[in-house]
Amino acid sequence: MKKKAIKIAASTAVAASAFVAAAPAQQADAATNVNQLLTDAQNAGTVLKWAISVEGSADYKTQPFTQYNAAKKAIAAAESAAKKLSASEKLSADAKLVEPKLQVKRAQAYIDAITSSEKIKADTAALDAAIKSNDIEKVETAYHKATGEYRKQAALLDRVYGQSTRDGIRNEVKPAIEKLVADVKNEVTVNMLAKAAAADVKAGKTADASKKIAEAQAILDANVLKWETALQKSVDDVTTALPLAISTVSYVDNKTLVVTLTKPVVAVSESEVVLDNGAVVTKTALSSDKKTLTLTTTALSAATKYSVTYKNSTVSFDTPAAPIGNVDVNQTALHAEVGQSLAISSSFKTSQGTTHNGPVKVTLTDAVNYELATVNGAAVAAGTEIFYPVNGQLVVTVKAKTAAAATGGKVKFESLTGVAGSVIETKTSGSLNFYTVPAAKTLAKDVTGTVKYVDLANNYFVTEDNEKILLSATGNVYQDTNNAVITLDALKAKLSKGDVVTGSYVKTGGSTLQLVLDKVAGVDFSVDQEYLGNTTAFRVEGNTVTLTGTGEAGKLVSIYNPSLLKPVAQTTVKSNGTWSVALNVDPTAPVTFQARQAAIVNEITPDYAVGLVGLSDELVVVAGKFDATAAPAVAGDNSSLSGKLVKFTATKAEDQNNVKVSKAQITVLDGDLTRATYVDGVNNTSITKTATGFDITFGQPSTISGGDGKLTGPVTVNAVTGVTNEYGLKVNVTNTIAGY
Incomplete structure (x- = not known):
């Protein structure tokens, strides 16, 4: 057995040496052949480029099939030959084919658009023939076919390279079809409305039929139409078939309604129109069209459903809710350093639009970490929460209560009917964020180096542990992910939420910072619910929450509960850059979630641990009906x-x-x-x-x-x-x- 193995190994070695000896000459021949094919493909792409260019031979009518097919064939031949090359040589060959492939793609769009133009020309001729036949049904059929193809071409033209080329193709067919469409648009519309109204009458949809007939008659009254006599007869026939009934009811105010009828009447008395819920019609007024009836009624209650009955037809409507105050509050997130203050502006109006200077309750959603400093410039006594606007305005300033950072708090404004009265309207400010500024700090691949917020205009970013890192163009060294030294402007161009910066920071200068994770596409949460009262949790009804967000198409998003090591759910970012996942939440206690997008498509999901980079902000959810x-x-x-x-x-x-x-x-x-x-x-x-x-x-x-x-x-x-x-x-x- 051993001797046989040795013989096999020896013969294999001989064959391999023979192959190595022959390979250089074969590779050289292959490379020479591929280079020529690549040159042929590039030349064919150039020829195709000029065939679809206004500077070349493009005339917006001729489809360059010969040049298009030649370029595709040349590219295919070059790609086939390039398969025999080494990996590095193949990359070089692929790069040379980028331009001819681009011209093929552009030519396909050019050819498709001209193909649509040919169809539009045929449809235009068919529409012209239908108009000359004086048959409105044939006109309607041809009209829809022609306009449908024209709309289709509009989408195809979006793919054509070059505005002048798009305009040239469009102008080959646009004038003729647009003229014919404009000539018969009203006629086709009236014909369609009359037929649809007739179908509504048969289906018992009286109100719908009445609306369509009113629209058709308005077009007839405002225009001189071809086939006007026939179209008017179609409309009149449907009107005659309509039963006399209420078409619509419109609320004007709490004592006025406007009722439209399906057809004209001579007169309507107060006793013929009946309201429910105790309301009574006290007066009727018929307009000149004999179809519009204005009703004067007893006072109608707010936020109530009423029904109007006339000639055995009944239509319901809802009165609007009672007017409420108008509260406007700055809802933009605000940022400052601990020791500074943030100003939140608000304004208040009455239901009539005048300034409201009545009592407003001002509440901090996080009174542990925040305190009111001033209201309209005056210092605030501890415990005060009712304030009065001046000229309808309140400007509230808020400070962090201690030297520690405070983030996520808000100010709630409630407009009141009186000091001890009910709430008219509530609005809440944007989040208020106070950050500490360290004299020196070591940034690492954890919360100390993960970017939470960036203010490029003011040259700083904030880390996940809520410390503000000041950036200066002098006295500091900045590096990118490739260890190359870059300028402050270059760093700012890359810096965004979710990035990771490491190194040594010194407030007064001498910092050395490196962007080690440039999070080009990341994940963030969004939910439909609002924040819950005085906490930073989201409140959901039931025991589930659907989290949604954005990311990089095709990549895996892992949802973590920081108390657990493994992801609690995973999903893939869809082609449109969005993702969604449904999760259970604890009905007895808030649950925290964080999301992370994989760095590469097939990355193995890491456990949740200190140092795991690329995590989103925390989202706390509480289930509570x-x-x-x-x-x-x-x-x-x-x-x-x-x-x-x-x-x-x-x-x-x-x-x-x-x-x-x-x-x-x-x-x-x-x-x-x-x-x-x-x-x-x-x-x-x-x-x-x-x-x-x-x-x-x-x-x-x-x-x-x-x-x-x-x-x-x-x-x-x-x-x-x-x-x-x-x-x-x-x-x-x-x-x-x-x-x-």
């Missing part, structure tokens, strides 16, 4: 909710004084599944916010069905709508109503 519990004000016999007051208390303290009520209603079920719905402002039902949640004074049900048709015994709250907390989460009532 807007829950409330119900308790009756007095005990009863469970026989009727009418006239009873039930108080609903928000479970979480941060929700109690932040309830929003708009167009609210509640549906309850009793033991035999009788279902009753009570609507705020209807049948004496009232739903109002309180300091701890909201109250419902029950009137008569707006609707009641199922079971025995009456509520008896304890009732379960089936649904509450129109009641939310400050963050838009819908209320969830967790118990039954009993003892009423």
Whole structure:
């Protein structure tokens, strides 16, 4: 066995030596052949370039198939031959083919656009023939075909290289088709509207048919059309077929409505138009078109659904909510050094647009690390939170409470109806960030060197541990990722959030800093929810949160919980540069997440540990529904909710004084599944916010069905709508109503 192995090895060595001896001559021949083929491809690309160029032989009509095919063939031959070269030689060959390949791509776009031009010319001729036939149906068919191809060419032209070339191709067909389209556009539109309206009448969609007929008639009235007699007859036929009914209802103010009818009438009396919810029509006025009716009514309640009935047709509409104050607050993130102050400007208006100088409650979302310094230039006494705008303006300055950094805090402004009154409107400032400035600092591949924020205009960046690093063009040395010394401007051009800078920093000069991670494309979080009260957590309803962000297409994004070593989820960045992943969150405690994009496509995901670079900012999420519990004000016999007051208390303290009520209603079920719905402002039902949640004074049900048709015994709250907390989460009532 050993002798045989030795013989095989020896013969292999002889064959290898023979191959090595022959290889140089073969490689030289291959290189010579490839060089010639590369030259041929480059020459073919140049010929193609001039064939599609206005400076060459391009005439916007001729498709250079010969030159195009020749270039593709030459490139293919060169690529095939280059496969035999060494890796370095192949790279050189690929570089020489970049330009001819580019010309092939441009030529393809040029050829496609001219192909579309030929189709447009044929479609234009067909449209012209249809117009001459005086057949509106043929015209409509040809019109859509021609305009469709013209729109398609617009997209194809976007791929054509050179504005003058695009204009040249377009102008070969544009004048003729645009003239014909303009000539019959109105005729085609009226014909389409009349046919669609006729279909709506057959389907019982009276209001939709009326709108289309009104639009068609407006075009007929404003223009002199070809085939006008025939088109007018089509519109009139649909109008005749329309039943007399309400088409639309428009709210003007709380005592005025405008109703449009499907067809003209001679007169309409007040008694013929009926409103619900206790409202009454007191006057009607018919306009000159005999289709528009202005109604004067008794006062309509805000945020209420009403119905208007006329001639057995009913249309509903909603009145707008009562006007609220107008609060405008600077919501831009602000940055300063510890010891400095940040100014947040705000303005306040009444519902009529005049300045509001009434009470405004100003609250710091993080009173532990921040303090109010001044309001409108005056020092603030400790504990003061109610202020009065001057000429509708409040300018609040905030400072960090200690010498430590403070980031992420905000200022909440609440416009009040009175000092102890309810909140009219709430706005919150952008985040307020105070950073410390070290005299000297060692930056490493961790939070001390990871860039959190960059201010290029003011020559500084902030590290993840909230220290401000000043940059100066003199007395400091800066290096890029290749260890090359670069200027401050070159560093600033590369520097962005998520980068990592290491080295020795000295505030007074003499720093040596290197950009070791240039995070060209990274990851960041975004969620739909708002921050939760006085914390920096995001609040979500339920036990899941969907995180979204941006990154580099094709790369892996890993989501970490810093308390765990391994990623809790992974996803790939889509081709449009976005990613999304759904995660569970703990309903009992906030959960922290960070995201990281892989440095290369097939990178092995590292464990979470100190020194892991490229991590996003932390995102803290807390799961918490807007829950409330119900308790009756007095005990009863469970026989009727009418006239009873039930108080609903928000479970979480941060929700109690932040309830929003708009167009609210509640549906309850009793033991035999009788279902009753009570609507705020209807049948004496009232739903109002309180300091701890909201109250419902029950009137008569707006609707009641199922079971025995009456509520008896304890009732379960089936649904509450129109009641939310400050963050838009819908209320969830967790118990039954009993003892009423």
